[in-house]
Amino acid sequence: MVKDRRKMLRNFYILSSLTLFVLIIAAICIGRYTIAPQDVLHALINPDSFSNQTIPVVVQEVRIPRVLLALVVGAGIAVSGAALQATFGNPLVSEHILGVSSGASFGAALGIITIGTTLGSQALAVLFAFIAMYLTYIIAKRRGRITVLMLVLSGIITSAVFESGVALIKYFADPKNELPAITFWLMGSLAGPSKETIIRTMPSILISIFVIYKYRWQLNLLSLDDEEATSLGVNVKRARIIIIFFTTVIVAAIVSIAGIISFVGLIVPHFTRMIVGTDNKHLVPASMIMGGVFMLITDTLARSLTGSEIPLSIISSLLGVPFFIYLLRRTGGILDD
Template sequence: MLYLLPVLLVFFSLFFGRYMLDPVSTLGILIVGSANAVLEAISGTLPLLTGQPCDLPMLEQTWESVESTVIFQIRLPRVLGALLVGGGLSVAGASFQGLFKNPLVSPDILGVSSGAGFGAALAILLSGNPLMIQLSAFCFGIIAVVATYSISRVYKTTSTLVLVLSGIVVGALFSAFLSLLKYLADPYDTLPAIVFWLMGSLSAVSNDDIIAVAPPILIAGFCLYAIRWRINLLSVGEEEARALGVDTERMTGVIIVAATVITASAVCISGIIGWVGLVVPHVGRMFVGPDFRRLIPTSALLGASFLLVVDDISRTLTATEIPLGVLTALIGAPFFAYLLTKKKVGWT
């Protein structure tokens, strides 16, 4: 049933909104539009392979062009973006919680969000080009984690405590840089753009953005899925994991790299969205327990579904769109407080 939840929410999100569409018509547009896209791709590829012209007939479209535009150019990229960002942040959060053996850890523990926020603000201040904003956010997110890891290596080990402390230092440093950029920005033009980006939104996500971030998020997510049983061992303790033959230093590096790539890729198209990677893994534990072999895929499904619902609320609740970071905090913080009162925050 859990695997069907994202599918049902995707279909609902495609026809639900200020511009309402008929569900049956939406399904027809999806089927016919996808079939025509495949036929068009075949028509363009076969001549290159065979040297013969190929003009396959397209299926007839019985709907208005505006409906097709709403689904394929506006809502579908946004829906796919919510699935990737929500699922990716949840998997990264669950992996970091297992690595650091701490249920209060989130994907930005090593400073990736602070670095990405600074990178985006710098690009907004210098150029304002959307591509440069995304690229700068991704690069500085990676730079922040590299700086965190480099500082922790002063102790010749990748101690989780030293990593966390290094992440706090680097995160605070990039937050200070970000505050400086906000102080220097034009308060009537640039500053509002920086603030809105930092609060998180999927309103500007396009098909090109999805094509750019889907491969790193999916590949890194698959890596974490493939080693999920080793995360079980690391969550018990480094000494126990070594006794069972696990190269803890290498596994720590793999988890950090994969989770960082996921978080940086997500942040570069959505801005900073908090609480998803912190709360969703705990909800997953309530469903399947602390076993990461089941927790990782469950977190991905729940996180994708959660952010998709939040995005639907964001774009329909009021006349102006509510930033996603605001909604996830309004929902996530009280729910996490509820988990604390019920003593359900932990590994059991």
């Protein structure tokens, strides 16, 4: 039994890694400007061999940075969803549950109409993401204790407040310039971030992913009752705060550069759980891989299906809603093995 499981996991990692590699090559080749795989290789090894520098520029300056961004964004959202689902013991929890995404959306929308610069909007998005997390924490704290139910309900309340704020900003925004910018940004896209923005944002996301990866052992215990987890040597409060903090960092950073991307943190971890099981030792790294796969597919479809780019949330929602309905009816909102 143990040998069969090890073989299954080994086959999964091999197959998923190969799939990811093929998708990376395909994502670099596919687009409104199609590039042959051999030209991609030549553009990387010997870009000066091209008389027309369009292909090397597209490959090196546009496609590769965007593919890397898609991989990190997909892995980050997926691992955040997996960590929060384990922490709260519920497969229907996602990275939006603490109000972080709504807070970041409010901050970015506020930045668009007040500061008007990309860096300013990103800074406000991160700031309000942490404000949302703090508000959720304060509302949930009752008599010095925080229960999972109170935390979830507080996240719903915080989300509603900031979503109302976003609606108010859109109401007062300039309908010719600011309103379209806010609306398109809220629907999610990987087209906007520059190389400098990606380089500036990547470290915080990667470090946070690494921390959650290191905590994957304790995530198994956090899915138990607090008393059980404590009796097994886990500082539940400390571990939960660390997980919530670093998932907030990931979501805030991603929302600040790419907007809202729906359903990735919900469906990817659960789909992965159906393959590798509930053990977070394997679920966390497997979710990273599958998150990268899902985001590469979504982003490639978004920028190649039509002449103009489709917002990511539209594609991810179309893929995610049917699975969400299936998941809800199958589990009833309860995490089981």
